[in-house]
Amino acid sequence: MTDWNGAEMERDGIFAGNNPFEIAREWLAEAERTEINDPNAAALATVDAEGLPNVRMVLLKEIGEDSFVFYTNYTSAKGRELTVNPRAAMLLHWKSLRRQLRIRGAVTREEGPAADAYYASRSLGSRLGAWASRQSQPLSSRAALMAEVAKVTAQKGPNPSRPSFWGGFRIAPVEIEFWADGAFRLHDRFVWRRQAGNETWNVERLNP
Incomplete structure (x- = not known):
């Protein structure tokens, strides 16, 4: 359910839709056709x-029905920080499209079949690298890492099986903002907000 709060009439074109996750998937799909490298690259704040x-930059691997998913080593700096404070913000910026997508919300681990399936889909080198790297810990030399x-x-x-210390995090957003560049810095911004655990979204246009 969505409370349009007067913004519905103005949301057309790239902003149109009743589901922010569907809009986000459409924006990412378009970026995959225009961005040269890593259209799913996202800045993750903890x-x-x-x-x-x-x-730091991570790779967004899934936009689900109600969450945004990335994968990492749970003992990394971000993994430890999210364990202590399971909330995060994420930003995707597509320079070729002059758009950005901002997300904020609570975080939970993805350690089940979805994590196993994604790990199995990675190259063998990446799977072995996940086992070998003590992410974010001091390293004496690259030679030591290769050994x-x-x-x-x-x-x-x-x-190799998926390490128990490696898996996913799901951000269940309470806020999603869609931003598109406008002439003379008069950008278009629409923010979707909801209370945690509530399916009802409130949509507002923001000043640039």
Whole structure:
């Protein structure tokens, strides 16, 4: 359900639709045809135990029915931060389209069949790399990392299982903003907001 709050009449073209996840999937699909590299690259923002913000690029792997999914090592800096404070913000910026998509919400782990399936779809090198890398921990040299990769390759063979310390995170947004560039910096912005666990969205146009 959606409460249009007067914004429905103005939302046409690239902003049209009754489901923000469907609109987001349409924007990503268009970016896949226009962006040269990694159209699913997203800036992920978290905070540490002291409340200090942290941001890095990740790859968005799924826009589900009610969430946005990415994968990582749970012992990485972002994994540890999301364990302490399971809330995050994400930004996708498509320079070729002059658009951006902003997401904020609560985070839960994706450790089931979906995580297993995505891990199995990765290249063998990437699967072995997930085992070998102690992500975000100090590393003495690249040679040490490659030695660990060789060790893991010998141990795990050609079909390694998904590590228990590696999997997905789902962001269930309470806010999704669609932004498109406008002439003279008079951009178009529509934000969808809802309470956590509530299916009802409120949509508003924002000043640029």
